Amino acid sequence: MAEKHEQLDRAVRDFIWNIVEIHLQLDEIHKSWAQLLGISEPQWLILMAIDELDEGRGVSGIAVANKLRIHPAFVTNQTKKLETMEYLARAPSPDDARFLEMSLTQKARAEIAKLSIKRQRINSTMFEGLDEASIDYLNKRLAAIARNSRLASQKLSIGVV
Template identity: 25%
Template sequence: MAATVTRPALMPDGTDREFRVFVHELLAFADRLTSVRAGFAARIGLPGAAYTLLIALARLEAEAPGIAALAAHLHVSTAFVTTEMARLQRLGFVQKRPHPSDGRRVVLSVTPAGRAALARLAPVQAPVNDALFAALDADDFRRLATLLPRMVADGDAALALIEREDAA
């Protein structure tokens, strides 16, 4: 079988075997991470994506983020954020108001109901997250936290390559 990578850094033994194992382990972890997110979300009656937006907004709220800022933070489209925010608004978890100095923008905030829902999760989140990332010590965590944004950007570049191939 042809190698699935060509970069020597990804082929320490001259083959793509370790790389393939790495990708499969990464996919397995991603599945578990998605399942944990779904578990948290279900506890407050949300789909996983809406939960991600709600918790991200709660963490960024002091910065008065709008749709574009939240989309950039989560590496998703503004259309996706708009759709999910409408859902969260209907559920009473999020409030939208006009930006005080730019009428084209909105400022998003978590409502008291949204805060209460997230507070109900706190006793579950800490032990679950501790277990999910138990393999990481402080140095591992910092290194991974530094690498992941670069890997997301690399993922965007890889998707662009696939899209170019599909268009050809």
């Protein structure tokens, strides 16, 4: 039984180090995309989050902050800069004028589109040897691990484990 526990422990440690490596490489890739647009990496991630979340009505700063797990005030600060650079449009929410909703401008969409061929090549390199079904399977397992990780973190923070 101890040997089985050690094997599981080794597999979990390998998994964690693989995730750390992937995270570091993705950071480098995001920095490269950001540099090509003349913005910072956090600003790039904000643009990507808005692009992901916007369903034609705009996106709130809170939704972006939640997606990226960053402070809403930081999102506000950075989106003001992105608006000045004409990458974002911010408008009052039609539901509640106290809130702003953001969307990418045509300029941002055009710049991101220019990168699309390079992004496709990068994605092909990263996921070489995996078909759509394999990636879907992996995503479902990673989503479960992400949920369980949040639970484990909460348990640790309140002293349950």
